[in-house]
Amino acid sequence: MACYLKRWYCYAVLLLGLSGCSSEPSVPGLQVKAIGVLERFAPFEPVVGSDQVDIFAARNEYEGFQLVITAGQAGAMNVQISVSSLRSSDGEVIDGLQVFRERYVKVSTPSPYSPYPPQLWPDILLPATDVAEGVSSAYRAFPQNLSAGENLPVWVDVHIPANTKSAQYSGHVTVSADGYVPLELPINLTVWNFTLPERSPLRTVFGTNGYRVAEIYGFERTGESVADNRLIRAYNDFMLDHYLSPESLWDASPEADATGKPDFQREFAGLGTVTDNMHHYMQEKHASTYTYVFADSYPFADPLGKDRQQAKQFMREYAGWCAAHAGAERCYTDPSFVDEPDTREAYQYARRWGAFFDEIPLLKDAKIRYQVSEPPLNEEPALGNLAGAVDVWIPKFYDLWRDVDHLGKNAVSQRLAAGEEVWAYTALVTDFKEYQQLNPRAEVLIGNYPPVWQLDFPAINYRIPTWLLHRYGVTGLGYWDTLAGAENATIWQDAASFISDNPPGMVFNGDGLLVYPAKQAQIGFDGPVASLRLKWIRDSVEDYMYIDLLLQAGESAFVEQQVGRIARDFGHWDNNPVLLMQVRQALGERLASL
Numbered sequence: 059m060a061c062y063l064k065r066w067y068c069y070a071v072l073l074l075g076l077s078g079c080s081s082e083p084s085v086p087g088l089q090v091k092a093i094g095v096l097e098r099f100a101p102f103e104p105v106v107g108s109d110q111v112d113i114f115a116a117r118n119e120y121e122g123f124q125l126v127i128t129a130g131q132a133g134a135m136n137v138q139i140s141v142s143s144l145r146s147s148d149g150e151v152i153d154g155l156q157v158f159r160e161r162y163v164k165v166s167t168p169s170p171y172s173p174y175p176p177q178l179w180p181d182i183l184l185p186a187t188d189v190a191e192g193v194s195s196a197y198r199a200f201p202q203n204l205s206a207g208e209n210l211p212v213w214v215d216v217h218i219p220a221n222t223k224s225a226q227y228s229g230h231v232t233v234s235a236d237g238y239v240p241l242e243l244p245i246n247l248t249v250w251n252f253t254l255p256e257r258s259p260l261r262t263v264f265g266t267n268g269y270r271v272a273e274i275y276g277f278e279r280t281g282e283s284v285a286d287n288r289l290i291r292a293y294n295d296f297m298l299d300h301y302l303s304p305e306s307l308w309d310a311s312p313e314a315d316a317t318g319k320p321d322f323q324r325e326f327a328g329l330g331t332v333t334d335n336m337h338h339y340m341q342e343k344h345a346s347t348y349t350y351v352f353a354d355s356y357p358f359a360d361p362l363g364k365d366r367q368q369a370k371q372f373m374r375e376y377a378g379w380c381a382a383h384a385g386a387e388r389c390y391t392d393p394s395f396v397d398e399p400d401t402r403e404a405y406q407y408a409r410r411w412g413a414f415f416d417e418i419p420l421l422k423d424a425k426i427r428y429q430v431s432e433p434p435l436n437e438e439p440a441l442g443n444l445a446g447a448v449d450v451w452i453p454k455f456y457d458l459w460r461d462v463d464h465l466g467k468n469a470v471s472q473r474l475a476a477g478e479e480v481w482a483y484t485a486l487v488t489d490f491k492e493y494q495q496l497n498p499r500a501e502v503l504i505g506n507y508p509p510v511w512q513l514d515f516p517a518i519n520y521r522i523p524t525w526l527l528h529r530y531g532v533t534g535l536g537y538w539d540t541l542a543g544a545e546n547a548t549i550w551q552d553a554a555s556f557i558s559d560n561p562p563g564m565v566f567n568g569d570g571l572l573v574y575p576a577k578q579a580q581i582g583f584d585g586p587v588a589s590l591r592l593k594w595i596r597d598s599v600e601d602y603m604y605i606d607l608l609l610q611a612g613e614s615a616f617v618e619q620q621v622g623r624i625a626r627d628f629g630h631w632d633n634n635p636v637l638l639m640q641v642r643q644a645l646g647e648r649l650a651s652l
Contacts, residue, residue, distance in 0.1 A: 087130040088137075088238045090231070093211075095122055096517040096594065096635035098180055101162060102207050110244040111231070114643055117253040118220040119600055122593050124160075125243060126211045127233055129204035134235040136201045139186070141214055144227035144247050152218060152227055152247070158183035159199040160211040160590060163553045167565040169512040171490040173502040179513055179553065180211045182574050183588045190582030197550075197581050204235075213590065216247065224251035224650070250650035252607070257344040258301045260524065260602045261481065261534030263393050265570070266297050267306035270541045274575045275584065279308065284328030289584055291329060296573070296586040297540065298343040300596040305392055310335040311351035312376065314358065318368040320376045333383065340384040347534070348384045349392050350376060350426070362410055370418045378421035386425040391415075393429045393452050393481070393536045405442035408432075412447030427479065431536070433457035434480065435469035450479040450534070455508035455523060456488055458530050459628035464496055474531045481534030482527065484511050486558075486566055497629045505633040511537070513553045513568030513591065516633050520594035524602040525625045525638075528609065528617075535599075540592075542570030549574065604645045611652055620644050 091107025099105050105126045115121035127137060143153035160180035168176060186199040195202060202210055214231070231243040268290040272279045277286050287309060294304050312320035312332050322333045329335055339345045352373060354361065361369035380389040396408040408430050415428045432444065433453030451473055453461070462468050470480050487510050494500050500507040502515065509519040524535070542555050549555055555571035558564040572595070574587040581587070608617050624641050625631035 087132075088134050088233065088235055088241060089128040089130065090233045090241050090243050091126050091128070092243060093124045093126055094635055094639065095124055095597065096521065096638070097124065098517060098590075099126055099209055099211065101178055101209055103209065105209060110246060112246045113216070114248045114250065114646055115216070115218050116250050116600075116604075116646065116649070117218050117222050117224070118256070119254050120215055120217050120596060121247075122213055122215050122597065123245075124211060124213055125231060126209050127204070128210075129206060129208050129235075131206050132237075133206050133208070134204040134238065137204055137210060137233070137235045138201050139212060139234075140232045141245075142229040142232070144216070144229040144245060146223065146225040146227050148223075148225070150223050150225060150227070152216065152222060152249075154217065155229075156215040157186040157199070158213045158215070158588070159186065159202070160184075160213055161197075161550075163513070163549070164551060165514045165553050165567050167554060167567075169510075169514050169567045169569075170487045170564060171502060172512065172514040172567075173516075174514050181513060181553070181568070181590045182550065183213055183590060183593070184581070185587070190578075193580075193582040213593065215593075218247075218249055220253055220256075222249055224249050250646050252646075252649045252652070254600060254603050254607075258346045258599050258603060259533075259606045260301070260527070260599055261347045261388075261390075261479075262301065262303045262536070262599070263305050263347055263349055263390070263534070264297060264302040264537045264572075265394075265539035266293055266302075266304035266541065266573070268293075268308035269306075270539075271575075274541065275577070281309070281324070281326045287326050287329050292585045293541075293573070294339065295343060296588075298339065298345055300588070300592055301346070301599040302540075302595070303345045303347040303349070305349050305394070306351055307335070307339050307345075307348065308351070310339055310348075312379075314372055318358075318372060320372055320379065322379055333379075336379075336383045340388070345384075346388065347390055348380055348388050349390055350380070352376070352391065353395065362414060366414070370414070373415070373426060374418050374420060374424075377418070377424040377426050381421070381424040386423050389425055390427045390450065391429050393431050393450075393483075394538070395428070396430045396432075398431050399444075400441070402441050405444060408444055409442070409447045412444070415449075429481070431483065433461060433469070434473045435461040435465070435467050445473070445476075448478065450481060452481045452483055452534070452536055455482055455484050455628045456493070458482060458532070459508055460496075462530060463627045463629055470530055470532075479534065480530065480532050481536055482523070482530070482532045483536040483538070484509060484523070485538055486556075486569060487512060500629065503633060505631045506629055508628045511569065511591070512566060517591075517594060518633050518635050518638060520591050521598040521601065521638065522625055522631050523628075524598040525605070525621055526628055526631070527602065528605055529621075529627065537570075537572075539570035540572040541575060550580075601642060601645075604642065604649065607649055608645060611649075613648065613652075616648060617645075620648075 092111045093107040141155045161182035162178040184199040227247040229245045234240040309326045315321040358365035358369045427449040429450040431452040553567035554565045556566040556569040572592040
């Protein structure tokens with residue numbers, strides 16, 4: 059975003075609840091411009107964009123695009139938008155394009171080291187379909203009224219079915235408002251001659267669970283309410299539609315029966331049995347990962363002590379069932395099972411769980427991959443050693459950079475050579491003052507630092523990580539939450555989703571919040587609403603698929619050369635969204651030519 063002085067003025071005006079902000083709009087009448095998917099414009103910032111949409115995608119891919127509608131000197135009333143189907147010259151049709159209005163949220167207190175002042179950011183994607191009567195203009199997609207010079211950003215999702223023919227497709231966006239001749243923005247889509255897999259090869263576990271959904275909507279999880287069960291299912295399916303596996307698939311998780319054995323035939327009203335629901339997630343929604351619902355106090359009070367034998371038998375049968383219905387390669391413990399151990403006692407506790415899982419006499423082909431959110435490189439020997447006790451290591455992006463690129467230890471490779479897995483994650487913000495002493499090239503607006511998932515950081519932070527995972531041998535991506543909200547937070551207005559206790563009062567905008575929980579009284583329906591950032595992460599998983607397909611085809615030299623144009627390692631990448639999209643196009647064209 060540019061024009062800081064104007065944004066500051068507009069920000070103050072909007073906080074005061076006044077209408078109008080720009081006495082000199084940059085456009086005389088209604089305007090519509092296409093912008094890049096990683097671009098964001100403030101409510102009254104002059105928009106620089108294109109007069110047409112040009113996008114490229116594979117079959118079975120989602121491809122989004124953005125546009126911004128701007129009112130001229132007289133403002134605009136009753137602004138509406140429609141999007142046509144896309145058609146090829148030989149009559150093939152792609153329809154079902156989804157339209158979202160991007161609602162702004164306020165950053166009152168910037169995240170640590172954010173390069174931007176307090177301001178409004180587009181983030182909440184309000185769907186343009188099924189708008190209920192009585193929903194206020196603030197929470198509906200359309201129609202909207204705009205004051206002079208005001209911007210209205212829009213996201214459009216295009217899904218290219220797997221059976222789509224490779225061709226050029228075209229259509230248009232139509233923007234109308236009272237008293238204006240409708241405007242058209244042409245859409246040009248190139249469908250490449252290759253297909254993305256149904257299931258992402260990137261393992262994911264993102265913090266979406268039924269406990270949090272029930273807390274937000276104020277009900278008890280019993281499994282007996284059709285409406286409650288379907289609401290939790292809607293959140294799980296929503297994440298899976300973005301290639302992200304929820305950490306807890308409650309309706310596909312057995313409880314212990316009276317004998318201590320897993321009950322796979324437990325019924326969930328309106329959904330089916332645990333086994334039915336497992337089939338839904340694994341075979342119909344193509345989840346990349348299944349996480350065992352098993353913890354230090356559930357379903358047994360003391361699984362490492364007096365309940366040890368019963369707990370091992372439970373997990374033996376649970377793992378066999380998971381292998382039969384999902385494939386053993388998708389069966390993992392929860393990454394937060396032992397979360398960021400940082401004391402000798404915590405390391406000992408982690409080893410005790412490793413020993414517990416190793417003792418289980420697994421059925422043929424079954425696996426229990428035990429995950430710990432800790433880097434393979436232990437720089438504090440006094441803590442102990444987890445090597446041999448852990449199946450899946452989950453370091454932060456910073457830890458990978460420090461191990462492989464900064465110190466050159468490459469403990470990651472040692473663990474991979476031992477047959478273990480390495481995933482990665484991010485949380486909060488790297489201490490930039492400390493980090494810049496290790497990597498002087500780092501600068502928030504330029505790049506060259508472990509990516510940060512805060513709303514008020516450059517957008518490319520959400521997309522660049524997956525471009526680097528193959529370099530480190532990383533095969534999974536985790537995230538601590540998707541529905542976080544600080545106590546008394548008003549996340550539909552203010553982006554302060556997480557406020558730290560130590561140090562107290564430090565604000566992290568959008569951290570742990572990728573999905574906005576809509577409620578009937580306010581939005582017109584109960585269910586998930588995507589953030590702009592969730593779409594960026596979805597697109598990043600598809601980028602990972604492009605790279606993975608090329609590597610499978612023996613194109614490693616080409617991948618290294620192309621990816622190196624935008625990203626070399628987690629401490630050396632460029633904040634250049636235009637270049638990123640150019641490299642993506644080169645990868646796509648190569649795949650299409652094979």
